[in-house]
Structure formats: C-alpha cells, structure tokens
Amino acid sequence: xxxxxxxxxxxxxxxxxxxxxxxxxxxxxxxxxxxxxxxxxxxxxxxxxxxxxxxxxxxxxxxxxxxxxxxxxxxxxxxxxxxxxxxxxxxxxxxxxxxxxxxxxxxxxxxxxxxxxxxxxxxxxxxxxxxxxxxxxxxxxxxxxxxxxxxxxxxxxxxxxxxxxxxxxxxxxxxxxxxxxxxxxxxxxxxxxxxxxxxxxxxxxxxxxxxxxxxxxxxxxxxxxxxxxxxxxxxxxxxxxxxxxxxxxxxxxxxxxxxxxxxxxxxxxxxxxxxxxxxxxxxxxxxxxxxxxxxxxxxxxxxxxxxxxxxxxxxxxxxxxxxxxxxxxxxxxxxxxxxxxxxxxxxxxxxxxxxxxxxxxxxxxxxxxxxxxxxxxxxxxxxxxxxxxxxxxxxxxxxxxxxxxx
Numbered sequence: 001x002x003x004x005x006x007x008x009x010x011x012x013x014x015x016x017x018x019x020x021x022x023x024x025x026x027x028x029x030x031x032x033x034x035x036x037x038x039x040x041x042x043x044x045x046x047x048x049x050x051x052x053x054x055x056x057x058x059x060x061x062x063x064x065x066x067x068x069x070x071x072x073x074x075x076x077x078x079x080x081x082x083x084x085x086x087x088x089x090x091x092x093x094x095x096x097x098x099x100x101x102x103x104x105x106x107x108x109x110x111x112x113x114x115x116x117x118x119x120x121x122x123x124x125x126x127x128x129x130x131x132x133x134x135x136x137x138x139x140x141x142x143x144x145x146x147x148x149x150x151x152x153x154x155x156x157x158x159x160x161x162x163x164x165x166x167x168x169x170x171x172x173x174x175x176x177x178x179x180x181x182x183x184x185x186x187x188x189x190x191x192x193x194x195x196x197x198x199x200x201x202x203x204x205x206x207x208x209x210x211x212x213x214x215x216x217x218x219x220x221x222x223x224x225x226x227x228x229x230x231x232x233x234x235x236x237x238x239x240x241x242x243x244x245x246x247x248x249x250x251x252x253x254x255x256x257x258x259x260x261x262x263x264x265x266x267x268x269x270x271x272x273x274x275x276x277x278x279x280x281x282x283x284x285x286x287x288x289x290x291x292x293x294x295x296x297x298x299x300x301x302x303x304x305x306x307x308x309x310x311x312x313x314x315x316x317x318x319x320x321x322x323x324x325x326x327x328x329x330x331x332x333x334x335x336x337x338x339x340x341x342x343x344x345x346x347x348x349x350x351x352x353x354x355x356x357x358x359x360x361x362x363x364x365x366x367x368x369x370x371x372x373x374x375x376x377x378x379x380x381x382x383x384x385x386x387x388x389x390x391x392x393x394x395x396x397x398x399x400x401x402x403x404x405x406x
Contacts, residue, residue, distance in 0.1 A: 007136055007138075010135050010136070011132060011135065011136070015339060015355055015357050015358035016037070016354060016355070016358050018339065018343065019037060019339075019342050019343060019346060019352060019353075019354070019355065020037070022343060022346050022347065022352075023035065023037070023346065023352050026346065026347075026350065031350055032350055033346070033350050033351075033352055034350060034351050034352065034373055034377050034378075034380060034381040034384070035352045035372070035373065036351065036352060036353050036354075036369045036370045036371075036372065036373060036381070037352040037353060037354050037370060038354070038370060038372070039177070039239075039323055039324060039370045039372065040244060040370070040372055041238065041239060041242045041244050041294075041323070041372065042372050042373075042374075043242040043294055043297055044242060045241060045242050045243050045246070046241060046242070046283065046286075046290040048282060048286050048287070049241060049243070049279050049280075049282050049283045049286070050279070052278060052279040052281075052282040053275050053276065053278070053279035056274070056275035056278040056279065057275040062273075062274040062275050062278070063274075064274075065270040065271075066270055066271035066272060066273065066274045066277065067270065067271045068262070068265040068266050068268070068269050068270055068271045069097050069098065069262050069265070069266075069271070070097060070098020070250075070271060070272075070277060071098075071271075071274065071277045071278070071281075072092065073277075073278070073281045074098055074248075074277045074278075074280055074281045074284075075092040075093075075096050075097070075098060076092045077280075077281045077284035077285050078090070078092075078096050078098075078235075078250045078252065078284065079091075079092045079096060080284070080285070081284050082096075082220070082222070082252065085209070085217070085220075086219070086220040086222065086223050087223065088220060088222045088223055090222075090252055091255070094255040094258065094259070095228070095252060095253060095254070095255050095258055096250055096251065096252040096253075096258065097250065097251050097252075097258050097261055097262050097265070098248065098249070098250060098271065098272065098277065099234070099248075099249045099250060099251055099261075099265075100247045100248075100249070100269065100271075100272055101236060101238060101244075101247040101248065101249045102205060102207050102234040102235065102236040102238075102249035102250075102251075103129050103249075104247070104249075105234055105249055105250075105251045105261070106129050106130065106133045106203075106205070106234060107129060107133040107136065108261060108264050108265055108268065109133075109203065109232070109251065109257070109260075109261050109264075110133035110134045110136065110137040110139065111136075111137045111264055112257075112260040112261050112263065112264040113168070113169065113201065113257065113260055114134055114137045114138070114139040114168060114169070115137075115138065115139070116138035116139065117138075117139070117140060117165070118134075118139045118140065118165075118168040118169075119139070119140050119141075119142055119163045119164075119165060119166070119167045119168060120134045120139050120140070120141055120142070120167065120168060120169050120170075120171065121141075121142045121143075121144055121156065121159050121160070121163070121167050121169070121170045121171065121200075122134070122141050122142070122143055122144070122171045123143070123144050123145075123146040123171065123172065123173065123176075123360075124143040124144065124145055124146065124359075124360035124361065124362045124363070125146070125178055125179065125356060125359035125360035125362050125363030125366075126146070126171070126173060126176075126177075126178075126359060126360060127173060127177045127178070127205070127359065128358065128359065130171045130173060130205065131143075131171075131360070134171075139168070142159045142163050142167060143159075143360065143362075144156055144159050145362045146176065146179065146181065146362075147179065147181075147362070148181065152187075153190060153191075153194070156170070156191075156194065157194075160198055160200070166198065166199070166200075167198075167200050168200070168201060169200060169201040169202070169203055170191070170195060170200050170201070170202050170203070171203045171205070172191070172202065172203070172204050172205070172221070173204070173205040173207075174187075174204075174206075174218065175208040175209075175211070175212065175218050175320075175321035175322045176322070177205075177207070177208065177322060177324060177368075178324055178326055178354070178356065178359045178363065178366075178368040179326045180319035180320065180321055180322045180324055180325065180326050182212070182216075182218055182320050182321050183218075183219075184216075184219065185219040185223055185224070188219060188220075188221045188223070188224050188227070189224050191221070192221065192224045192226065192227045192230070192231065195230055196226065196229065196230055200230070201230055201231070201232070201254075201257065202221060202227070202230055202231040202232075203231075203232055203233075203234070204220075204221045204231060204232070204233040204234070205233075205234045206218070206220060206221075206233050206234065206235050207234065207235065207236040207238070207239060207249075208239060208321055208322045208323070209235060209240070210239070210240040210291050210294075210295065211239055211240070211294070211295060211298055211321055211322055211323055212295070212320065212321040213295070213298070213299045213302065213319070213320055213321060214320045214321075218321060220233060221233055222252065222253055227253070228253050228254050228255075229254065230254065231253045231254060232251055232252065232253035232254050232257045232258065232261075233251070233252050233253050234249060234250065234251055234252075235249060235250045235252065236248070236249040236250075237249065237280055237283055237284075239294075239323060240291055240294070241283045241290065241291065241294070242294055243280070243283065246272075246276050246279075246280065247272060247276075248272055248276060248277065248280040298323050298371050300375060301371040301373075301374070301375055301378060302318065302319060302325065302371055303318075304375045304378050304379065305325060305369065305371065305378050305382075306318045306325070308378060308379050308381075308382035309327075309381075309382050309385065311382065311386075312382040312383070312385045312386035312389065313330065313385075313386060313389045314327065314330050314385060314389070315328075315330070316369070323370060323371045323372070324368050324369065324370055324371065325368070325369040325371070326356075326366050326368060326369075327353075327366060327367050327368075327369055328365060328366055329341050329365055329366065329367060330389070332392055332393075332396065333392070333396070334365065336399075337355075337357065337364050337365075338355035338356040338357045338358075338363065338364050338365065338366060338367050339355040339357050339358075340399075341355070341367065342354070342355040342367055344395065344399060345367075345385075345388065348388050348391075348395050349381075349384040349385055349387070349388040350384055351381045351384055351385060351388075353367040353368060353369050354367060354368040354369075354370070355367055356368060
C-alpha cells in the first residue's frame, strides 16, 4: 500500500492541532483553560427554534430521507431573507440551495466547478476551507494578501496578470474570518466589474452578515447589478442564530453554479435531517429579536475584551464585525511567531487562542481571539495575561532552555 495518498499529501499538518492537544492535556490535569480558540458560539439556540425542532421530530414522517437541495419551505425562507435584508430577488428553484453548513457547501462547490490545474485566487490570511477546499479538489492557488494596509484591488490585478492559466474563480470573505475586516457596496461593485471583464467567478462567504457592531449592516455582493451573472454567495445560520451544530447554510446566486453544486450534492448527501430544516425555517421566518440579542452579546464581549486586554498591556484592535478579534503578537513575543506564542500563552497564562499561521503565512504575526467566553472569563483572562507580560523575561528564558533541551 502507498505510504501517503496524493490528496492527503497536499494538505499540510493542521496548525491548530498542537494547541488543541495542549488544551486537552491541560484540562486533563484540571487546569482552568480560558478558551478563545475555536469560533464555537456558546449562546443557546433561540427557544422557538428548538420548540419547532421538537414538534417536528415527533412526526415519524419527518424521519425519512430529506432532499439534498433543501426542503422548499427553507429555500423560500432564504429567498425572503435576501429580499428583506438586501433587497435582492432570488429564484427559490434555481438560485439557492441548502448546504450542511457553509463549510460543506464550499468544499462541494470546489469539487463541482474546479479541475486539476485550475487557478483559484484566495485571500491570505483566510478561513482554511477557502483554500483547502480547492486544494482537495486538485486546483492550484494564487494567494492575495489582505489586511488594513493592503490595496486589495491592486493585489487582485497583479494576481490575475501573473496567473497562468487565467484564474477560474476568486474567493472573498467579508466580514472576514479571521481579520474581521469589512467592506462596503462600492468595493463589491469594483470587484464585480473587474471579474466580469476577466471572466472570473466570484465566491463570497457572508457567514457573518448579522454580526456587526458599528451600525452599518454588511452588504451582499448580490446587491450589485449583474453580480448574479458571475457570483455565488454562502450564508449560514450558525452564528446568526447560535446554531453551529445544526449545520444549516445556503449557497445563493448564479443559477448555473448552483446547479453544479446541486448535482454534486445529489451524489453525496440526502440533505440535513428534515426537522432541522423545518426548525431553520422557523429561525428565518420567526421573530428576529434573537439576532439582535446575539449581536449585543458579542458587542459587549468585544468591548470588555478590548478594554481589559489593553489595560493588561495588549493593544487589540476593536473588530467592527464578526465574533473574532485579530490581535498582533505583542512585544517582546513577536519574534516567536504565532504558533509558539499561542503555545506559550496557553502554558503560562492558561489562555487559548488560534495561531494566525493556521489561516495562512501572512497571518503569522497575529492570533485570532474568539469571543466565546463570557465577560467575567474575559476579565479573568486579562488578569492572567497581565501576569504573563509581567514575567515575560523569565518566561522567554525558560522557553529558550526548553527548546535547547529538546
């Protein structure tokens, strides 16, 4: 038998695994780890959604196979969401499909539209599936650096100019995971015009559409006239309604791309469990004050985190959206890189974060902090971090000694 399978060989070691293993060992030793690592919402799913699930699952007729495209009522609910939130008309039969979360949808879309040798432009840093979904499909990547000091359109122009063959698709994610960057509709207009001219498909990840803090709801690329000619957009109920384990998302946009995704999915799954889809319909169609409440939870946590971490000596930029902060590694630890800093922070301060390297090499000077602990725990983390910074010289000396011994 071959030692390494080809597709697995293209995937690098999972950067987060080392930190996750350390967290597991620390917890096994009864250490109190304050975990800002995984973006796993801790708020309960709204009660009316849970009630609808319970009601529906009591009907044995809903226990049979569902449909991979999603039940009609849920697709119509997503159409209604796009109409009221973005003013965009969507055909429920041809322009939207239910996915098992946006991550599954993204991976299956990569299989549907790309072939070995196709070039995909992907932001860096970015959520891992944005790149590795296409790597698994056999495509080639062209990375475009993103950040507050980066001219995205200039980088995109350069990437297209120097890509052979010409790029098939561009991946975008705003509000962004991990950087929390946001863009306006004018930005999407420029992207659509550019990509239409060059014949490039645009794949937009809008998973954090409803987690924003500065009063400006993030736009959809589908609001741009003509965007549906070249674009498809992924959305998710995971963060908006605190439903991460329910695995419900959508792909919406260009009918040809949606049809390709639907065909791939028809071979791979029978769709989410029908009661979950019915409950997801209740989430989209029901009272939306729960969305405001979730947004307020993250906003209050953000404010406490930024304030308390600043007082502790770590200047963390205040994120305008998402459930993450993208924090530069503080001096005197910057030379360590994000993985070693994350391991040291966990070992010495019992605070877990995600190393920026896991989101791409351009993220190595940062760590991602997920707002998934309550405000009391955030303040506790800040106290731990303040002591960590106060002992920086001794901690770094011990780290050097351990490295030399190993």
